[in-house]
Amino acid sequence: MLNAAQSFTSVRLATDSASGSVDKSVQVKLVLLGEAAVGKSSVVLRFVSNEFQANKEPTIGAAFLTQKCRLEDRVLRYEIWDTAGQERFHSLAPMYYRNAQAAVVVYDITKASSLEKAKSWVKELQRQANPNIVIALAGNKLDLVQPSVSSPGAASTSESEDEADDATATPGETPGALGEPASLRQVPREEAQAYATEAGLLFFETSAKTGEGIVDIFTEIAKKIPIEHILAATRGTGRPGAAGSRADGARQEGGVNLEENAAKSRDACNC
């Protein structure tokens, strides 16, 4: 399916010296999807700036952020599209996952319905996105179901308070000193894990607030991304999924080349 123009541009990443600092790294388009107020923007903010904001305003449309990562001898540059969870922006999603090599679908472990929404996003991605897209499922707000060890006095203001105007704030209140924080959990880890395995997704439970599990998502995605395939296809004009069958096979086997490298040392993203 590659036409002349596409094959022309295919070597740009490696050879074009005019495009500045970005050309040495592999560009990976990554999209975040999920219900409103599950903490998508907080996950990205933790990954990109290692920060957490308690009261983040809802995203409009989609925010664009980048983060460079090193994985072994590779440099990846994530071009992250953090989409709005609000219903009125849902029809815009295809524009953000089009040509994406990776997706992080986020749900809130304290809200069962958010996993259902996540499943519908996964379904849509598997049907309509690039055939070789790497999808990770992230169950966020892990901090809410863990006994707060750090500062018992500080009320755990979860990111669930963000986007309160969507009326999706976490049910229940902040765990008291003797409370049963685990009772807030509505999605058992095993259930989500089983679904992820069945659907062929990477799976993590995360807390954007504490940072737990965040870097791991992006590291594992980096390992699973068929980088050779991205290099062979082209960012931009090309549709990396267009010549997907071969890479698709690689994906089934767990991203062979990269897995070999990754097996030696579990090197985290350098970020």
Add this chain to the structure above:
Amino acid sequence: MPRADLKLDELYEQEEDIGEASPYLGVVHTPASSTTVSSTEGSITTATPARAGFPESFEVPHIPPSISRKKSLGQLNSPSSPSLPKLNRPAALSRSQTLPRVTQLESKPRRRQAELSQLDANPETIEKIRRWIIGIAIVDFDVDDGPVIDGIYPPSMVLPAEAENLAFSSFPDSLQFDQGSQCHSFRIRELNSVHAEKRPPTKDGFIYGHAYFTQRRDSASKRGYEQRSVVILTQHQFPAFFSLLISIFGPLFQQHELPMLESACQNIAKWRDPTPGEILELGFLGSVLRVVIPRTTDEQQFTPSPAAVGTYDPKHHIAASSSPLMPPPMVLFETALSQLCSSTSTVQRSPSVPPAGPAPGWKSKTHKRYISKDRALLKQLETALRGDERAKLNASLALRRHFHSRTSEVITPLARYLNTLIPTPTEVAKSSTDTLRLKPFSSANFFASLKAHGSTLPFRSTSKRIEFYERLLKTPSFGLWLAQQERIVEGVLKEKRTV
């Protein structure tokens, strides 16, 4: 030097002939008197005095109204001719006598403006959006009123006459289709500068519009069609960049309406400043655009080197102020190419003007060719016309490189001579701040310099070379260029002085 006065009077009258009834008549005349030579000037109102010893042969450049700049910006305020009139357009420019007049935009709140006012009006966000654009306007065809602006976001003040002009310009002149879409761009003159809180100031007195027009059948409409344009209005002269932007945004807006408008504006709000000379990476509606902002509006922007042409992607590496490369510009004069290539043709153009648009068979008796044709390039263009899109793009890039190098080559002898007019450090030390400036341009000395150093342009003969520069020195472009060089040199000298 009474001659200068005389010429300016002529100039003024000439402008009046084409309808420049300036309300600032007094302003035009008052500074005109300062062209008379005086060594004691230093008045605050007149920007820079003219000086003695101005060469007789040099003509005060005629500045067409289209390139007159805003006084407030001080741009191109020629130190040698400070009295050039600051032309102002008549306060009302009515587009058409056949269209009903748009009286007051505010007086007729449109459906969409109400919807748009529901959108994010956080002043911080709006301020950020305004670094890049004035706003995105929706223009509909109203059966009673003709084209009307239905709303602008972020909210921007538009004077009624500007609104009429904008609405009119947002629709194509003629349609090539029954149902479909097309992009075009235009610019309109800003009538009065508006308070910066109400809309961002223009850079050069113009508002640039990039429109995406759609026409589709609509049985609900009295006309049987829905006709609508969505227009990016901006203060920046970045045609390649904004043409691409509207080509991405237009179709998406047609499909998704307001959420798309919001999303686009939120992306723009997050962009870094359009700082001159910067290479920016901009996320826009799922795409990443890499844009090079020109250092100045006159800069001839980067075109990929021949080695990089094969991999150059105009969708993702955008020289903001260049002309759009999609579709490849060379197709514009496809029909004229046979004329250009034929050895018997008399067609020739000034090297700095791209030969866009001459009609088939177009010939000129008045254009004399001074330089030899680049036959290799013409051959490449001819071949590319029969090739694919990539070939056409590459040929277009080659054409741009050609004009770029020809332009530089034209300027080189002038720049070489001008360098000799910069005061030496000793002269700088001796002179007072008021008189620090480029020494007068002497045509005779320039030609002597030209004779001594020659030119890299392939002139057909030495006499052609002289003829060419004689003609060039008489053009308004040269006058503007010289004025700009003077201003730059003066700025540098003053800076050195104060340091």
